[in-house]
Amino acid sequence: MNHSLKSKLILMFAAMLTMIFLLELTRLTFFKLPQLYLLEAASDKKDIERIKTAFNSKLHELEVVNYDNAAWNDTYNYINNRNANFIKNNYVLDAFKRINLNGIHLYDIQGVLVWGKSFDRTLWQKTYFEPFDSPNEFVETHILINSEQVKANDNKPITHSGYTVLNNKLVMFAATSIFKANLTGTSNGTMVFWRVVNNDVLIDLQNRAGIKFDIEIVKNVLKNTAKKISKNTYIKGSYRNKNQLISDQYPLVSQNSRIHFTYKAPTRLFSVNWFNSSTMTTSFFFSLTLIFVFILIHKVVISPILRADHMVEKVIKHDKKIKFSTSRKDELGTLFNLIDRLLEDVYSKEQELQSHNVRLQKLSTTDSLTNIANRRSFDEYMHQLLTFNSTSSQVSLIVCDVDFFKRYNDFYGHALGDNTLKQIAQCLVNNLHSNTDFVARYGGEEFVIILNETSEHQAVSVANNLLQAVRDLNIVHHMSDISDVVTISIGIHTFDKSHHKNYEALFNKADNALYKAKEKGRNQLCLSSTINDFSP
Known part of the structure; x- marks a missing residue:
């Protein structure tokens, strides 16, 4: 059948419009939307990890208190x-x-x-x-x-x-x-x-995670049931079900059960209804002239999308600080702004996790009563001192103990006892050099001090100052056999840090000197070098 040029042009433009429509559909379906859903899935995964981190942090706090008492x-x-x-x-x-x-x-x-x-x-x-x-x-x-x-x-x-x-x-x-x-x-x-784990604990977990979620105990479940159940078949890796709910499991101890938690997924920040009147209007103008349409699409649509695709690939490779920062007001501008908001949300949540980890680290190394370093922090400090610094220099280890503190607690009560420990801890800190010295509460009424690059003679001078400083606090102690105020006893051991790797033996020497000071009448210091100490 012969067709006029007009008919051929009409057919050609119709075919071109159809082709453009199919290309647009393909691009949106297989490039733009999947990339947005990948970003959404990454954000949802972070939320799941935040909930699991909340369970872990709550448990870690209980571990720290339990360890200190055991x-x-x-x-x-x-x-x-x-x-x-x-x-x-x-x-x-x-x-x-x-x-x-x-x-x-x-x-x-x-x-x-x-x-x-x-x-x-x-x-x-x-x-x-x-x-x-x-x-x-x-x-x-x-x-x-x-x-x-x-x-x-x-x-x-x-x-x-x-x-x-x-x-x-x-x-x-x-x-x-x-x-x-x-x-x-x-x-x-x-x-x-x-x-x-009652409702109060659940509320605390929700506050830690920043997500309101529900929990239940389920049995005979797979390890992970939270993935790839979206109603949209082309969305790969989605954590959401058709009701926009997200769920996962947290393991129980040696049981064929798990804690199953579920929460409402955050509202999507982007629209999935891309084929609107604006797109159809653009398609109409494509039919006016092939050259104009080609130039327009290449300059206004294809090139920005290719650049956006390249930037999204960088984002997938964990460069989350990339920003589109577009001034466009059209659909692509909306898309780029939505991606920026998603990236900011992901980055913000990562910063929150890092900040939470810093707080957990401080909690695990700080004594909750005196707000100075705890025994775990002391162990880590000594390990690093003896392991990672091979230079030869003298270090003095001081162990001090509050005299007759049990009597003080029994007579004055634990509230005043705790307040006394706080005052003594602050007194020790105030009379030491924060840049070079280290002080920690070792347990109960016992404190340990590390004096770097300090000889035995210098350590004696520091210890005498500490003895006097504690006495000058004038904390009344009528149950003491040696003084009307609270006093401390001190044991000192000085060593060359390049010659020792086992700090427990060093601590025992200072501890033995402390007990010798107590035997000699308390409210005084004793040097490990002045006693017969055959410990290794």
Whole structure:
């Protein structure tokens, strides 16, 4: 059939318009939308990780408190002598309320309950919780710590922690092997802290994650059921279901169950309805002239999309600081602005996670009472001092202890006792050089100080200043046998840091000197070099 030129032109323009429409559909379907959904999936994945991090951080806080109470001379001695004053002085009802616990249980190394107490946190009435009051096989196997496990860990403290279901209740727990404060000797039992995960705990987890989510316990589930269930078949890697819900699981301790959490997905920041009147109008103008349409598309649409595609590839390769910063007001400008907002959201959430990790790190290395370094921070400081610095120089290790502090606590009460420890800690800090010296609370009423590049003679001068500074605090202590005010005793050991790798032996020398100072009458210092010390 013969066609006129007019008909051929009409057919050609119709074919061109159809081709352009198909090209536009292909570009939007297989390039632009998938890239936006990839960014959306990356943001959703960050949200899931924030929820899991919230579970981990809540558990880590319980681990820190449990470890500090388990690696304590008083706890260790109680397992051996069963002195009821230890419980009376440390684990009354206020202690459970202060550290938000349902129960505290102490077991000997054979797993036999030595002491335990559980409370219903609603009315704070004492209750019986069978899994810990009469440990079953699961508790003995997965929570309590036996001597073989401690030996396998080179006689160092072990902490078991996690979430589990006991008596049909979701419980978070931390269990640490009981040791002396200086971590010498062997463990003689296990200390367990636990709490029921109730609505208060859930609200705290939601606040930590910044996401309101629901939880339930599910059984016989796959490891990950949160991916690729979108109703749109071309969306790869989506975490959202057709109801715009996101869910994932957090593992329980050695059970064929998991914590299944679900939350409403954030509202999409971009529209999926791309084929509107503006696009159709643009297609109409394409039909007016082939050259004009080609130039217009190449200059206004194709080139920016190619540049955007290149930039999105960089974003996928983790360069999230890229910004389109477009001044365009059309659909592409809207798209680029949406991508910028998505990138800013992802970057902001990463910064929040980093900030949260910094806060967790500070919590794990700072003593909550005195706000100075804790024993864990001291261990890390000594390890770095002896491991990563091979230059020869003298270092003085000072161990000091508050004289008759137990009497002070018994007579004046724990509130004044805590305040006294705070004052002494601040006094030590004020009388040391923050640039070169290190001070930490080692446990109870005991403090440790590291004086870098300090000889024994210089350390004696510093120690005498500390003795006088504490006396000058004029904290009344009528129960002391040696003074009307609070005093301290000090042990000093000076060593060359290039000749030692095991700081525990160095600490023991200073600790032995401290005990010698106490034997000589307290309120004084003693040098390790002046006593017969045959420790390695």
